[in-house]
Amino acid sequence: MGVERRWSELPEARQAAAVGDFGTLLRVARTAARLTLCEAGQRCGYSAATLSRIERGRQRLSDVTVLRRLAAAFDIPPELFGLADIDGPAFHQSGPPLDRVRGEASRREGGVDPVRRREVIGGLASLVGSTLAGRSPALATPPRVITSLEDILLGGCPTPAGTVDPARLRTTLASAWSDFRACRYARLSARLPQLVAAATAGHAGAADSQRATAATTLTQTYHLTVQVLIKLHEDAMAWSAMDRAAQTARDANDPLLSAETARVSAIVLRRTRHGERAQQTLIGAAQELDETTGLSSAGQVATYGRLLATAAYTAAVGDRRDTAWELLDEAAEAGRRSGAGDGFASVDVALYRVSVARVLGDFGAAVQYARALRPDQLGNVERRARYWEDYALALHGRGAYAESFRALQAAERIAPQEVRYRPWAQQLSVALLDADRRQTLPGLRSFAARIGTPT
Structure with missing residues (x-):
């Protein structure tokens, strides 16, 4: 406190x-900390350029969530930002506690270049409304460039020109999910900033009769x-x-949407060292979904099982x-009841068994579960990539380095950007290089160089 x-x-x-000059406060706090x-x-999870804009007053700070995170990250007394004490009852009544994010992503990167990974979200220029309007970004006039997704989350992006077509927006969202x-x-990530901006504008401008849909x-x-x-380990954002x-x-008043929101929230909580709160969120959401809907449809049972x-x-x-x-046994029962309802079935539970065993350090069991599951049974590339991730890491845990490298190569073949941009692949490459001092794994070094692993 001194x-x-x-x-x-x-x-x-x-x-x-x-006078409410939060940018100057942030600069004084940062320089006092010699950062x-x-x-x-x-x-705090923002780029140097964004912080510079905030400090110079070029980007206003008004979002309470952002102010709370900055106050926690830089030990700024919350009252200076016009906030109630972050650890006090007023904050806990309005949402989950927001402890400072202490660079967890960088601790886990194991040498991965965060600049190269952040270029996926921040470095790819996006044109607001260009895709939604059916135009090529190169032909958009005038170009309205968003240089970073964090600008949108901080409230600093321009709104799309014209009226947002809800049907076109939903089509664009479905296409974006397909990309994921x-x-x-x-x-x-090139289209994500404009999609968030358009969806935000569509919700803000929706008539009362369309507000729930928006x-x-x-x-x-x-x-x-x-x-x-989450994929890119940008936990603060x-x-x-x-x-x-x-x-x-x-506003949507949809039990399934609320349940999925709780699930996504719990993942962020877990990744930012709020494991107990994440667990409570998931169990509470499952119980609420059961009580609210009676789990009377395949989609409801599938969502319950996913939770x-x-x-x-x-x-x-x-x-x-x-x-x-x-819990996984209970999820398996839900998977059997839902069939393939809403994309969750027994095969998805089988994938979770690999993950759970691997995280618990039961590498032999994880390998056994993985070998009993054919990756082509999984519904999309993202799930197959998760399979190869867990399988490769479990094999490495058992000391089966050659097999681990082959699994890593398989992941690159089906999902090259999963290996290029996600820290796990970089970390595993480093570990394999360290284990292969006699260079008995042909192609490992060229593979590591290709995906940008420091050697």
């Missing part, structure tokens, strides 16, 4: 707080955004998208073995 008091009592800080813009960006399931991350589209867009950010999904889901399977994986991450397997 350092915090000293900088916060500076005349510049007091004046900035008095460069790049170092500060790594701490096919692991086409570069193409998806809220559903926007919530599903945020679900996709969270999933992409995923917090913002998660918060918006929870807000808009209430339980995610809860099982969450329990495994927390090393709660018995709970993990018990």
Whole structure:
């Protein structure tokens, strides 16, 4: 508290707080902590350029979620941002506690170049409305470029010109989900900023009779955004998208949408070291869905099973073995009842068994489960990529390095961008290179160089 008091009592800080100049407050706090813009960006999950715009007043800070995260990341007394104490009752009544994100993604990257990974979300310029209007981005006039998805989550992007066509928007959203399931991350992230902007504008401008439908589209867009950010280990930004999904889901008043929002939220909670809260969120959502709907349709049962399977994986991450397997058995029962309803069936539970065993360190069991499951049984490329990820990591855990490398190669063949942009593949390549000191794995070094692994 001593350092915090000293900088916060500076005349510049007091004046900035008095007039609501949050950018100056952020700059004073950052310099007091002796952080460069790049170092500060790594701490809170924003680029140096975005922080610079905020500090210079070029990008306003008004979103409460963003203010809370910045206050937590830089030890800024919340009252200086006009907030109630982050750890106080007022915050806990309005949503889940937002502890600071302490660079978890960078800790797990194991040498992966975060700039190369962030280019997928931030470096690909997007044109608001160009795809929705059916025009080539290169021909859009005038171009309205969004240089980063984080600009949208901070509320700093322009709104699409003209009226948003709800039917065209839903078609674009379905196409974006197809890109996600096919692991086409570069193409998806190029269109994602404009999609979020258009869905936000569509929801804001919807008539009362269409508001629930527009809220559903926007919530599903945020679900996709969270999933992409999770894939790229951009956990801090995923917090913002998660918060918006929870807000808009209430307008939709759809039990299935609310359940999926809870599931996505729990994944973000788990990744940011709120495992217990994530588990409570998932179990509570499953119970609420059961009580609200009676699980009378295949889609409801499938969603229920997906919640339980995610809860099982969450329990495994927390090393709660018995709970993990018990929940997965319940999810398996739901999978049998739903058949292929809404994309969740017994084959999906089988994939979770591989993941749960691998996370618990039962590498032999994970390999056994993986060999009993044919990847072509899985419904899309993204699920098959997850299969090869778990299989490759489990094989490495058993010391079967040659087989692990072959599984990694299989992942690249079916989903090259999964291997190119996701940290797990980079980390595994580093581990295989370290284990293969005698260079007995032909092609490993050229493979590692091709996917950008530091050697």
